[in-house]
C-alpha cells in the first residue's frame with residue numbers, strides 16, 4: 397500500500413469537493429431543464445406531491461401551531477414589560493410569515509423528504525436499479541429527480557402557507573386564552589401589519605427551500621456508494637446538508653429582500 | 661446426411677451484415693481505482709450472432725456488458741454499437757440507442773417498488789404509444805416465455821432469485837430489441853429452469869436473429885447452445901446433426917487478466933492447444 401503525502405491528500409480532497417459541487421450544480425440545472433424535454437412524468441409528479449404534501453401535513457400543522465404559540469408566549473413576556481401587549485398579533489404575524497413559517501416547514505420537510513429521497517434513490521443505485529433504468533432507455537433525472545423537485549417546490553409553498561396560518565392560530569390561542577386578549581383585535585392587528593414585502597419574503601423562501609431539499613436529497617441518493625451503509629450515510633448527509641443550506645440561504649434571502657424593498 | 665436445419669441462405673444473410681457488426685470493441689481499456697480490469701481488448705459481435713463470454717469471477721465480464729450500453733465509459737479505446745460510437749455519444753443520445761438493446765443484469769435489478777407486470781411493461785409504458793391492451797398482451801406473452809404468467813401482480817421481493825432472473829429476461833425481450841446482453845442468465849438456477857433459459861436464448865438467436873452477448877460461468881450451457889438449433893415447426897430446441905459445422909451463429913470469448921485469450925467458434929475452441937483453455941473447458 398502506497399503512502400500519500402499530506403499535500404497530495406489535500407489536493408485530492410479539494411478536487412473531490414469541487415467535483416461534488418459541480419455534479420450537484422449539473423443535477424440541479426438538469427432537474428429544471430428536463431421540464432422542457434419530453435416526456436414529462438406527470439403521474440410521478442402527482443404521486444410525489446401526494447407523498448410530500450399530504451404526508452407532511454400533520455407535522456406541519458402541529459409544528460406551526462406550537463411555534464406560533466411559543467412565539468406569542470415569548471413576545472408577551474417582553475411586551476408586558478413595556479405595557480404594549482396589544483402588539484402581540486403583529487409580532488407573531490411578521491415573525492411567522494417572514495421567518496418561522498418558512499424555516500420550520502423547510503426543516504421539517506427536509507428531515508422527512510430529503511432523507512426519504514436520498515434513501516430511496518440510494519437503494520436504487522446500490523441495487524443497480526438506476527443502471528437498469530438507464531439501460532431501459534429512461535433518464536433517471538427525468539423520471540426520478542424532476543418530479544421530486546417540482547412537487548417539493550409546489551407542495552412546500554402551500555405547506556408553508558398552512559404553517560403560517562397555524563402559527564397565527566397558535567399565537568391567537570395563547571394571546572386570548574392565557575393573556576386575555578380580544579380574539580378579534582388579535583386577528584385584525586395581525587392581518588393589518590402584513591405588507592407585500594413580508595408576504596413576498598415568506599413565499600419566495602419555500603420555493604427555494606423546496607428546490608434545495610429535493611435536489612440535495614436526490615444528489616446524495618444518486619451518489620450513494622458502498623451498499624446499505626453507503627445509503628445510510630447518504631441519507632444523513634442529505635438531511636444535514638439541506639438543513640444547513642436552508643438556514644444559510646434564509647439569511648441571505650432576508651437580507652436581499654430588505655435591500656430590494658428597503659427597511660421598514 | 662440431413663440438410664442443415666437453419667437454411668444456408670439465412671445464415672449467409674446474417675453474415676452479410678458482418679460489414680456492419682452489432683458490437684465492436686476496439687482496444688478498450690478500463691481500470692477501477694487504478695486497478696486495470698480490461699486491458700486493450702478487441703472483438704466483434706456479428707449481426708445475428710450470439711457470443712458467450714467466459715472468464716473467472718472478477719475478470720470484467722459484467723464490465724464489458726455495461727460498457728456496451730454506455731453505462732460505463734472506457735478509459736481508452738472505442739466501442740461501436742449498431743454503428744454508433746458509444747464512447748462519444750452524449751447520455752441523451754445514448755438513451756435512444758439503449759432502447760434497441762435489452763439487458764439482463766446479473767442481480768436482475770428489477771424495480772422493487774413496481775409489480776412484475778409494471779417491471780416487464782416498463783419500456784412499453786415509456787414508449788408511450790402502445791395501447792393498454794397491447795401492453796397487457798405483450799407482457800403476458802413475454803412472461804409466458806419464461807413460464808411466469810401467474811406472477812404478474814406480485815412484487816419482486818415475493819419471488820425467488822431464479823424467478824426474478826426470468827422476469828428480468830422477460831423485461832429485456834418484451835420489445836424484441838436488436839441486441840440482448842445477458843449477464844449470467846443461468847447462474848444459480850436448477851437444471852430444468854436453466855434449460856428453459858438456454859432454449860429461450862437459442863430461440864432469440866435462431867428465430868428472431870437477435871445479436872447477443874451472453875456472460876456465463878457454465879461452459880456446458882454455451883456448448884448446448886452451439887450444438888442445438890431452434891426448430892420453428894416443432895417449436896422447440898433440437899440437437900444439430902452430428903458433424904454439422906458453423907450452422908448456428910455461436911461464438912466463444914474467453915477473458916484472462918484483462919485480455920481476450922480466445923475468440924472463435926466451438927470447433928476452434930475444442931482444438932485449442934492453449935493450456936489454460938484446455939483446463940477451462942475440461
Ligand SMILES: Nc1ncnc2c1ncn2[C@@H]1O[C@H](COP(=O)(O)OP(=O)(O)OP(=O)(O)O)[C@@H](O)[C@H]1O
Pocket residue numbers: 692693697715716717718719720721722723724766
Ligand atoms: N463500480 C465499480 N467500482 C470499482 N470496481 C469495480 C466496479 N465494477 C467492477 N469493479 C471491479 O472490476 C472487476 C471486474 O468486475 P466485473 O463485475 O466485470 O466482473 P465479472 O467478470 O462480471 O465477475 P463475476 O463472474 O463474478 O460476475 C472486479 O475486480 C471488480 O472489483
Ligand SMILES: [Mg+2]
Pocket residue numbers: 721722723766843
Ligand atoms: Mg459479473
